[in-house]
Amino acid sequence: IFDLGLRDKKALAPSIKALGPLAKKIKFVLSEHREDDFKSNDVIVVNPAVPRDSRYLAVARKYGKTIVNDARSFFDAVPSPVIAVTGTRGKTTTVNWTSFILNTGGKKAILGGNSSDVALLNLAGKLKQDTTAVVELSSWQLELLPGAKRAPGIAVVTNLYPDHLNRYGGMKDYALAKAGIFGGQKRAQALVLNADNGWTRFFLSRKPRSKIYFFSARSLPDGKQGVFTKNGALFFRTNGGTEEVISAGAMEPLKEKGEHNLANFMAAALASHLAGVAWANIARTIHDLPDIKYREEVVLRKNGRSVVNDSAATSPDATVAAIRRFSRQGRIILITGGTDKNLDFKPLAREIKKMLPPEQVCFLNGSATQKLIAELRKTDFKVPSRQIFEALPDILVAIKNSEYRIENRGSGAQKRRPSIRHSQFTVLFSPGAASFEKFKNEFDRGERFNLYSQKLFKKI
Secondary structure, three states, X not given: OEEOOOOOHHHHHHHHHHOHXXXXXXXXXXXXXXXXXXXXXXXXXXXXXXXXXXXXXXHHHHOOOEEEOHHHHHHHHOOOOEEEEEOOOOHXXXXXXXXXXXXXXXXXXXXXXXXXOXXXXXXXXXOOOOEEEEEEOOHHHHOOHHHOOOOOOEEEEOOOOOOOOOOOOOXXXXXXXXXXXXXXXXXXXXXXXXXXXXXXXXXXHXXXXXXXXXXXXXXXXXXXXXXXXXXXXEEEEEOOEEEEEEOHHHHHHHHHXXXXXXXXXXXXXXXXXXXXXXXXXXXXXXHHOOOEOOEXXXXXXXXXXXXXXXXXXXXXXXXXXXXXXXXXXXXXXXXXXXXXXXXXXXXXXXXXXXXXXXXXEEEEOOHHHHXXXXXXXXXXXXXXXXXXXXXXXXXXXXXXXXXXXXXXXXXXXXXXXXXXXXXXXXXXXXXXXXXXXXXXXXXXXXXXXXXXXXXXXXXX
């Protein structure tokens, strides 16, 4: 039986068609939920939109039914080694770089899950014993993972910051969900944690059974295994001692990617080394690390002027990181705003106030945008109503038109104002919020931004 939720047959026609001949053998329940279905069926498969406190899931639990999601089903079926990555920020970059390092370093790896073109359950059918699956897992997927037959051979938690608080009662509930990535691990398996993140202490309090390794942009406490940077070089410490494994010169290209991407690289490098890649091979990949779509992705770059798509920045701390990175490269025109997830926008408001004048910030209206504007106004940051937009194309048109207005207007002091058109600048689209009021998701939002910006800014 398929209970496909509250959508009707017309809306679900493509999904049903994709089942092919199998659809004829299935009884579908459409446009409604029926409590009896959760009592009489043995396995309940949930998707991300189902709230944890759903009364229908409560019925299923009461009657002893098995509740699974795609991640639990994947780990029940996967035949090969798995490197799994979670965290609030950086997990997509980390899985992509880990897969790249493994394949470049002589190992066979396939990237799958949330940030790839290979769905998690499809990935299980593509794997062989000698191939490593590299997967990104969300907090929602990890809620049910401890009940799976297997656990990741190498689990990575990049960091933890406030996010998804519209789903969780608070940060502790959110952290408990993330801890599911190592809940089923055994002693022979490995857990990689961020020594510089405040929530790592909480994960350690859950007493992981696996071997624990850390990464740090500063240094590691005595007795801790893992990687850290010193004078620009990367060092690896084990019980056998500490050695420099990548020179400062080889690490140099990472500087322009920002501190957050240095952390992502260390996590990816450590996981790859634990999977068997030599440090010399890892060092050779640094120059060629791929940019990740919709994550500080440089869409256009010409004559010192750039357009950057950071649509995957769905929390304020991600936008803070993007502002800090690109402000080092010249002037920023920031596009931000979206849908609220019960997050705190005070830190982002402080960063904008510190780094940007009002005329360099454009707002895409939404529930999160209004919270951010309220916090900015508390700091005496002026937000002109003309810089609050209802549609993304309108923002880009306004930015492009403003280049000409600023260059040509007025005389005297006005005429001497620096021209955007004749200076280095970055149009940075970093929403710091979810997208659901105006887009299907952050990927839809990112795709549309790329289409609009490539059309408008070809000749910047």
